[in-house]
Amino acid sequence: MSSLDEFALIHRLTQGKQSPAFQQAGGVEIGIGDDAAVAHLTPGCQLVMTCDTMTEEIHFKQITMRNQDIGYKAMAAAVSDIAAMGSMPRYALVAVSFPKETSQARIEEIYEGLYECANRWSVVIVGGDTTSSIGGITVSVTVLGEVETGKALLRSSAKPGDVLFITGELGRSAAGLDFLLTQSIPAKQWEERLDWRNRQSLIQAHCRPDPQIEAGRLLQQSGVCHALNDVSDGLASEAWEIAEASNAGIDLIEDRIPINGELMDYALQAGKDPLDFILFGGEDYQLVGTMPAEHAAAMQMKFKEAGLELFIIGYVNGETKGVRLVQSSGSVLPIEKKGYNHF
Ligand SMILES: Nc1ncnc2c1ncn2[C@@H]1O[C@H](COP(=O)(O)OP(=O)(O)OP(=O)(O)O)[C@@H](O)[C@H]1O
Ligand SMILES: Cc1ncc(C[n+]2csc(CCOP(=O)(O)O)c2C)c(N)n1
């Protein structure tokens, strides 16, 4: 870092990034610059709050993500939890810590990504915190959102007889990460590698996940969705969370789980099972949830009309506990509650 002091740096990272008109339209009364921010909520709505952190070497490293991607994904991962409540994201606070020797350009690029994602979802960055660290970069994003009072979608609302759905193909991010880690090329050199072209969409899934705000709102406003969760740690882990919170069992039907073509192609080439990426990979940030079976077809139609996808991949039952996989042979396998675990 050059001789810029902390306050000059914050100014440089945040000033002029979101216009006063944009902030005002978003309901901000006092944004960055005072002891705390002050903002409005829509009458009839409740506050929805979440926080997620990305740490160097754990969530990203030089060979897996560019600086702009780190910022984009940190915001997307936090916004995704708001989507998983069927809610609208409104405001964000960003806390960054980095070693003194970090270049100013690196931090500025991370902020470019943060603002790119925030602008895309009309989220106003209203504050944060900046500190030095002795080991690596950490970006932590708190998002405040809102939802019609009493209408948030919870993990604990799955009912026997529900179907289990996902809002998009899973496993692509984990396959992209697997590719990046095995190739071990600095992110700066990716663009030069023409032979990487057919891996671009997996890399994109890993570096630039799309939080499923529209899907979450469609499900919330339909009034028929029961449980909802986002896939950060892998389908197995998220389905387990719904099953445990709802005191029910979840059966995944193997034949109904979509396998993306590029994921299949990569798994074949790498000698890996695509289902492992889907079940235990994570960082897809798609939504997984349940709704009564009788509403599934109409909901799929609504999603199609909105240009979104909805796959029915299993069902909830009252007789079992935990998560099982029903294979095409008819065998039923218990699925472990494993996914990414930090400790
Ligand atoms: N250090 C903490 N202090 C207080 N609450 C926490 C802390 N860490 C997590 N939580 C809370 O625990 C719950 C589960 O958090 P978790 O981070 O596992 O969920 P998630 O964000 O959906 O998953 P992921 O972090 O994999 O995206 C949430 O309600 C979260 O707010
Ligand atoms: C370099 C590198 N190694 C491994 C991973 C995989 N990874 C890290 S955290 C996580 C779960 C979601 O995080 P959290 O639970 O903190 O929200 C996953 C799947 C990665 N992204 N980068």
Ligand SMILES: [Mg+2]
């Ligand atoms: Mg979290």
Ligand SMILES: [Mg+2]
């Ligand atoms: Mg979540």
Ligand SMILES: [Mg+2]
């Ligand atoms: Mg999360």
